[in-house]
Amino acid sequence: MNTQQRLDALRGATPPRPHDARAIAALAANPGCTRRALMDGAGADKDAAARHLGFPAPFGQSPFAITRGNVFESLVKADGCAELLRMLRELLGLPIAEVAYHDVENVGAHLRHAHTRALIDRAARDAQDAGTLYDHPLLTLRIAGHTAYLEPDVVAFQLGGRFHIVEIKSFAVIDGQADPAAVAAAARQAAVYVLALRTLLEELGHDPLQVSHDVVLVCPENFANRPVATLVDVRKQLAVLRRQLTRMTTLDRLLEGLPDDLTFDLLPGEDGRPTRPVAELADALRRTTARYAPDCLSTCDLCFFCRDEARQEGASDLLGRQVRDELGGVGSVAEALGLADGARDPAAGQEEIARLLRNAERLRRECLT
Ligand code: SF4
DSSP: OOHHHHHHHHHOSSOOOOOOHHHHHHHTTSTTOHHHHHHHHHTOOHHHHHHHHTOOOSOOOOHHHHHHHHHHHHHHHHHHHHHHHHHHHHHHOOOGGGOEEEEGGGGOHHHHHHHHHHHHHHHHHSTTOOOEEEESOOEEEEETTEEEEEOOSEEEEETTTEEEEEEEOOSOBBTTBOOHHHHHHHHHHHHHHHHHHHHHHHHTTSOGGGBOSEEEEEEEBTTSSOEEEEEEEOHHHHHHHHHHHHHHHTHHHHHTTSOTTOOOOOOBOTTSOBOSOHHHHHHHHHTSOOOOOTTHHHHOTTHHHHHHHHHHHTBGGGGOHHHHHHTTTOOBHHHHHHHHHTSSOOOTTOHHHHHHHHHHHHHHHHHHO
16 A cells, blocks of 8 residues: 555545644644644544544634634724734835735635735736735645645735735733733744745745745734734744644655554444444554643644543653653653652663752752751
8 A cells, every 4th residue: 555545544434634724733733743643644533533532622712702803803804904004014114005905705715726826926026016915815735645725814915025924813912912822823823824825936936935934913902902913933833834744745654663454434324423433443543653742732633532641651741842852761750750769770861861850859858858
């Protein structure tokens, strides 16, 4: 079997699940997880698998949050993006008198991608054109052999020849500060759009670096609905995303060592409900290596299943990515405690971390006594 056939077998009977920007952004949230890379590469439905396993994902926006987000976006985009223009004029020096506004949605869904290409091509050719806003553009990105369709909120083309992705989010900025986790998630998502737009420019024969790595994040300020715009540098997120997408084109290496008949198929019955025995599915998933981190709780449908698995193994992953990285090579909490109190001899390569753990334990005892 070639790689694509093996991925199809992993996914099973259901058609591949399309990737949206949020899902692609989440790939970059835990690039070291083989389980996720394989499931996403195969287009498997992680949400359905998690529900069948009895570990449904804790997220999904509440109807209230969705309504609030839609109202805020409408406000920012009202009257041909008048409010957005006000902010962009200050942030990017966009000359308000010369701005053109194109709502790509007006051309009908099936033509949106072709129309977006034509508009972006025209703007990139005439780099001295006046500022232009593209509302509802439709971009594409290849993910493990499949095309994902992506809809950034707005693309702004600035006088002087640079494109900026504009991301409108409804989480609040209070006294100049926003929830760091929400900003990080928005930056990862915006990085997906930057990459998609750079890919489009490259396909059209333009310099991809015409797309700025500074994205415009628009949020409500201080509990009111008044929007405020900030530039966010997404270079780091872009680098992680590129690495992860490259990793997904080399899934054959991740498949090595896994049995040929391994599958995450839910075996849906005639009514569409999964018929696969839960223990069998759990066993199939446990054959792939996960890299659980508390961040998974906000980015991956399988988070409760993987957390439960990490708990049963007493994995140091549960303590968070930073602690796990600092413990480098010490896989479980029991092992770390054993090295700290001297009950366990360090294995080859663990001497340095064992010394640090013993020092930490000695300091802890001194503090306690
Ligand atoms: S929840 Fe599990 S599968 Fe998803 S990224 Fe985390 S460890 Fe990987």
